[in-house]
Amino acid sequence: MFYGSSAIFVQAAGACWYLFGIQRSLKCLREKCRDTHGCDLRLLACKDSIYYGTSSMVSDRARWAWAENRPARSTCLEDSNNYDYGAYKWTVQLVKTNSRLEKTLFPIFWGLMTLSTFGNLESTTEWLEIVFNIIVLTSGLLLVTMLIGNIKVFLHATTSKKQAMQLKMRNIEWWMRKRQLPQGFRQRVRNYERQRWAAMRGVDECEMISNLPEGLRRDIKYHLCLDLVKQVPLFQHMDDLVLENICDRVKSLIFTKGEVITREGDPVQRMLFVVRGHLQSSQFLRDNVKSCCMLGPGNFSGDELLSWCLKRPFIERLPPSSSTLITLETTEAFGLEAEDVKYVTTL
Incomplete structure (x- = not known):
C-alpha cells in the first residue's frame, strides 16, 4: 500500500513539474515574442506545432521566421541559464525534443530524485512555484x-x-545442562528448534488459531485440512458435520530431518496427514526382506487406528504400527490423536 501510493505521488509530482516547466518556457517565448518586431502571440499556438531544431517546412512565413529567431531560441530553449527557470531548469531539454519516451521517463526520474533526497530546488519569487516546491519537499x-x-x-x-x-x-x-543430557540429544533438540523456526518464523500456528472465535477457527481449519482428510477412504463418505469435527481436532506438527516418528510394532499414537515434506515408511516382510515406500504431501499414515476404532468388541489397547516412519526432510503435518479418531468414528 505504501509503495503503491509513493509511486503514484512520484508520477504526479513529475507530471506537475513537467507542466509547470512547459508554462515557464512558454512565458519566456512570449516575452521574446513581444520584444520581436512583427511577432504575434498566435505564432505560439499549438494548432500547427513547430518542433524547434527540425528542418520541416512551415507554410506560414511568419511562423518560419519565428522558428529561426536565434535570440529567442538561445534564451528560452538552448541554455537554461539565460532565463530564470527556477526549479524547472531541466524541462528546457524536454521542450525541444520529440521523444515521448523521454518526456515520460524524465519527469518520473525528477519526481523520484526530488522526493527521495528532499531535493535541491532553486526557486524564483513566483508564488505558484514556491507553493509547488513547498508541497514537493513536504x-x-x-x-x-x-x-x-x-x-x-x-x-x-x-x-x-x-x-x-x-x-x-x-x-x-x-x-x-541441568539434566545432563548427552551431546547427541542436545544437538537433536537444537536442530529441531532451528528447523521449527525456519519453517514457521516464530509463529505458533496452534496458539494463533486457538485464540480466534470458535466459528472462525473451525472454518479456517476446515479449509486447511479438508482435502487431506478426504484422502482417507473411510472419511470420504462422511457428512460435513463429521468432517468439521475431524478438521477442528487436528493439530499442526513439525518433524526434523531424520526423526523416527514411529517404529514398527510400537503403539500408533495418531494419524498423520502430510502437508509438506516427505516420510519413508518401511516394514520387514518374510525372510527379513525390507519394504519401503515414500509418503509425500497429500498422503497419510496411522490408518491402523481406523480398524482399531471399528473393531468389536472394542479393545482399549492401541494397535501396533505396521511400519517405521522416518522423515527424509523437515516435514509439516496435521496430526489426529487416537482419542480424537475414536471420537469422530462414533459420531
Missing part, C-alpha cells in the same frame, strides 16, 4: 518519514521474534 519528508516508520516496525517485529527465540534457546540449554 511530501518527500512525509514519505521518507513513513518509510522509516515502516522499516522500524519491520525491524521491531523481526528482532522481537529473534529475541524470543534466543531466550527460549537459553532456557533449553540451561535445562539440558
